[in-house]
Amino acid sequence: MMTSARIILGLALLCTLFVVTSSRDLDGSWSPWSSMATPCSKSCGGGINHRVRSCTHPVPSGAGKLCIAEDSTEKEVEWKTYDCNVQSCWANEWTEFGNCSKECGRGFRYRYAVCGNDTCKEDQYKEDSEKCNTWNKTACPSPCEEISCPEYGVCKDNSTELDPIAFCICTMGYQMNSDKTSCIRPPPTTPTPRPIPTLPAEQKVVATVISKSASTIIIIFLTITLILFFLLRIFTPDRVIQMNMEIALLLAHAVLMFPFMENETLCRVISILIHYFFTACFIFMMLEALHMYSLVAYVVKKDGMFTRLQNTLIGWGLAAFIIMFCMCFEYDNYGGEYHCWLRMDTPLLYGQFIPVVGLVIMTFTLIEAAGAAEYKPLKGVDKSQLLSARISQRTNLIILPLVFAHWMVGMMSEYEQNLPLYGTFSVLNGVTGGVVFFLHCTNNSQVRAKLTGIYKSMCKGSSAR
Incomplete structure (x- = not known):
């Protein structure tokens, strides 16, 4: 009985031990990778296949965890890729x-x-x-042989040792258009406008005073000269030419006395008148040289080649023709934005300078021709007029450069608004007025006779005392 109880008790203990052991928690673990793989995806040229393992070694039990895959997640099964059939197919x-x-x-x-x-x-x-x-600069033909350039274009070969380079360039001032298909004449360039020169307010006042004073000085000298000859009633042909020259110069400076006109029309009128009077002044100096040449070269016996009326009409008429010609083409360029003097920044410049320079050259040519050779005298020559002509030959060599210089400096001073030029203009005006007064008086035979008579009477009066 005791023996049977002991057996039953032992069996009960074994069963209890088995139950306790079977209910213990156990984590899973991976089995080895399978030795067999899936078929390769390619037979050559690099394919892939797969192997597998499972979380069964052991299988997790109780509260045990699944296996951890290579991507750090819990899995029951994990697949792995392998390269296969990497040999070339070619x-x-x-x-x-x-x-x-x-x-x-x-x-x-x-x-x-x-x-x-x-x-x-x-x-x-x-x-x-x-x-x-395969380019060879020496052996290969020039790439220009395969290029056809447009009209007015030529091919330029700029090949290097590594590459053939060629392109078309335009000649004769033409330019290539944007799509490189033709040579076109470029549009005219628009010049950059010249900035208007300005003087500080105080310098502008000084410049105005200087220029007006300068014109006043020469006007006074010319007026005295004209009054003197008028009172002496001397109207010989040479004197009439000089008188017209003095009137032209006087009127030019009288117009310069007007202030700058902001009214466009009035400013243009002043500019035209300045151009006209100065041009007439140079024409009368040329006519004086022609009168002098006709007497010194014994072309005529007296009174020159033209009458007093003819010289007057030629001088003023030729000047009017020149100004009207310029007005036909450059009327809008008379007058300026900041002055009414003759403009130097427009094509009108040619209408101003070419006639005057031509007249100066002709005048000097006549003076030089008159003294270049000994001419055969004519019988019945008026000796007093001949002497005056020879004196005029020399005095014109002084007066003409002075008039030309003060005309140029006056124009430049207004154009540049330059105070030193205004000062130079003032000095030249005073010198020009004094020289014209003195030389025109001394080279006239009747004035010389009057001055000689005055001198002799003064000498007699002093000796009688």
């Missing part, structure tokens, strides 16, 4: 590279491969390329 691999696609220049050369495996179902043929350069 028979004999690549052929040799062929010739360059360009004979003289940069191109490409190619090589090929053919599939040698039945599994190459997508591509049975492939090609490869690389750059090549």
